[in-house]
Amino acid sequence: MASKEHGGGAPRDDGSDDNCGCGSWTIALLLFTSFWLVMLYLPPMDSLPGIREIDGSPPWVDDKPTTCSVELADVRGLEPALAPGATSPAFDLVVHVDNGHARELRHGGGDVVVSYAGVPLARGRTPSLRLGAKCTGRWQVNVTGSGLGIPADLSRLMTAERRWGVAQLEIDMGLAWQSFTCDVFVDGQPGASACRLE
Structure with missing residues (x-):
């Protein structure tokens, strides 16, 4: 009599598998x-060595641009060019720099041009600077012209605008690999x- 039971792990006749x-x-x-x-258990990236700066802040969180402002300490030589005793225009500036970056700022100085009504009056250079992360600093900058006094037409315009209290110098300077303009x-x-980035 034939047995009707299948073997232990043998596949069934219909081709299906028990697995x-x-x-x-x-x-x-x-x-x-x-x-x-x-x-879940991996530490956050900003806690890994080398990610945080000295002040404890991740560089991509607190990094801000460098800003600057200019203070006019003294002005000389704004007489008309043909006036007796005329001297070269000279400007004593105080440049304030705010390093917003989360790293030290170093720069070898840049050109400074002082103009009035679009006419350059004097040229000079900002000094080399080294400023720590998130630090501010100030530097004296002396800018002098090459000629005596200023052109007569420009002198008349400046005299009128000074009387109205609106006479402004335009100061263009290179600082921290950027160009700034200050009025x-x-x-x-x-x-x-305050200076604006150009």
């Missing part, structure tokens, strides 16, 4: 769980005038 594919699902679940456990009243004003 349900649970092994593949188990491996996928283990990999997924491992990935999330690693991500400063000829007769001075309290504090320093």
Whole structure:
């Protein structure tokens, strides 16, 4: 009498397999769980060595641009060119620099041009500077012209505008690999005038 029982692990006649594919699902679940456990317990990037700067802030959080302002300390030589005793235009400036970067700022100096109504009056250079991260500093800058006095037409315009209290010098300077322009009243004003990035 023939037995109707199938052998232990033999495949059935319909071609199906007793294996349900649970092994593949188990491996996928283990990999997924491992990935999330690693991500959960990994320290944050800004706590890794070399990521934080000296002040304890990640550089991409506190990094801000360099800004500057100019104070006009003294002015000389604004007489008409043909006036007796005319001297070369000269300007004593105080340049204030705010290093907003989360790293030290070093620069070898840049050109400075002082103009009035678009006419250059004097030229000079900002000094070499070294400024720590997030620090401010100030430097004296002396700018002098090459000729005596200023042209007569320009002198008349300046005299009228000074009488109205609107005469302004335009100061263009290279600082920290950037170009800044500052408008400063000829007769001075309290504090320093903020410069704009060009």
